[in-house]
Amino acid sequence: MSEFWVTAPHGPLPSRQKIRFFPVHEGKKFIVTGAAGGVGSALVALLVAEGATVAALDLREDALSATVAKYEGKVVGIGCDLGQQQSVETAFQQSTAQLGFIDGVVNNAALVRRGDAINASWDDWQSTMAVNVYGAFELARLAARSMAENGRRGAIVNVASEAGKKGHTQSITYGASKAALISMTRILAASFAPYDINVNCVCPGGIGTDMLRAAAANYARVSGGDVDDIFPRLVSSQLKRHITPDEVARTISFLLSDDALIIRGQAVNTDGGDTPY
Ligand SMILES: NC(=O)c1ccc[n+]([C@@H]2O[C@H](COP(=O)([O-])OP(=O)(O)OC[C@H]3O[C@@H](n4cnc5c(N)ncnc54)[C@H](O)[C@@H]3O)[C@@H](O)[C@H]2O)c1
Numbered sequence: 001m002s003e004f005w006v007t008a009p010h011g012p013l014p015s016r017q018k019i020r021f022f023p024v025h026e027g028k029k030f031i032v033t034g035a036a037g038g039v040g041s042a043l044v045a046l047l048v049a050e051g052a053t054v055a056a057l058d059l060r061e062d063a064l065s066a067t068v069a070k071y072e073g074k075v076v077g078i079g080c081d082l083g084q085q086q087s088v089e090t091a092f093q094q095s096t097a098q099l100g101f102i103d104g105v106v107n108n109a110a111l112v113r114r115g116d117a118i119n120a121s122w123d124d125w126q127s128t129m130a131v132n133v134y135g136a137f138e139l140a141r142l143a144a145r146s147m148a149e150n151g152r153r154g155a156i157v158n159v160a161s162e163a164g165k166k167g168h169t170q171s172i173t174y175g176a177s178k179a180a181l182i183s184m185t186r187i188l189a190a191s192f193a194p195y196d197i198n199v200n201c202v203c204p205g206g207i208g209t210d211m212l213r214a215a216a217a218n219y220a221r222v223s224g225g226d227v228d229d230i231f232p233r234l235v236s237s238q239l240k241r242h243i244t245p246d247e248v249a250r251t252i253s254f255l256l257s258d259d260a261l262i263i264r265g266q267a268v269n270t271d272g273g274d275t276p277y
Helices: 038-049 061-070 085-099 122-150 172-195 210-223 227-233 245-256
Strands: 029-033 053-058 075-079 104-107 154-159 197-204 267-270
Touching (some): 038 245, 053 061, 053 085, 061 075, 104 122, 104 245, 172 267, 210 227
Parallel strands (some): 029 053, 053 075, 154 197
């Protein structure tokens, strides 16, 4: 509890029903980055099923077309390079132009550069931090400014990683960028609370997506192993299987909802129990 507040940090809370008879995100508008990827496409599908309309952002704009066609009228696809400030700003403007007021943002896209502490280059640092941290911040900032100007509640969820807590020696820039995202989440939660904006992040473990397969391929390269042996072993020690994109999407969807208002600035582990803090 802070002793410095002189006014309530947010307006009256919404009334809640114990049993829900309507989709949780009915009428809401969200931006999801990395929407063409594993977690992103699962999240778009879930948010649409829960009544939302989604601006799906990705570097690979062409890879969004199937999702846009599948959810015609509920999803707009927007090309965006999160590593470029102007591209983020343009994508946010396009999102509001097409959807109207944005109720929430999910910073899900990420860049992974392989490189250990001996080999990681300056460019690895710049490109990884630009996409995973600066781009995420810029989108969060633009959305929060719009929410504050409109006097409307909002939510922001960042997708970090267990690598942001434990680190991976084979990809120092990725782990450090996710640690920065966790820290930024805490700061943004405190900064945006007066505007009624809730900010959290999730820290997934091994999700069975292209990104994890690429990590397995890298382990295979450095160890001389076989990617098809390594990929199935990158699993939660308790679940003994890959986490699915939909499972992570469900936690994100919850954190976007008013049911999560008392969870603030947290880094929620969605890793099947591997990270104890
Ligand atoms: N897969 C895992 O095991 C795992 C584990 C922990 C955390 N995560 C995190 O989950 C999130 C989703 O990962 P995923 O497994 O779905 O990966 P993915 O590779 O399937 O999807 C990532 C998406 O981000 C997009 N992207 C990359 N650079 C971009 C840029 N500059 N601008 C816009 N879009 C860009 C890619 O085009 C891709 O569609 C990421 O933040 C990732 O770090 C994944």
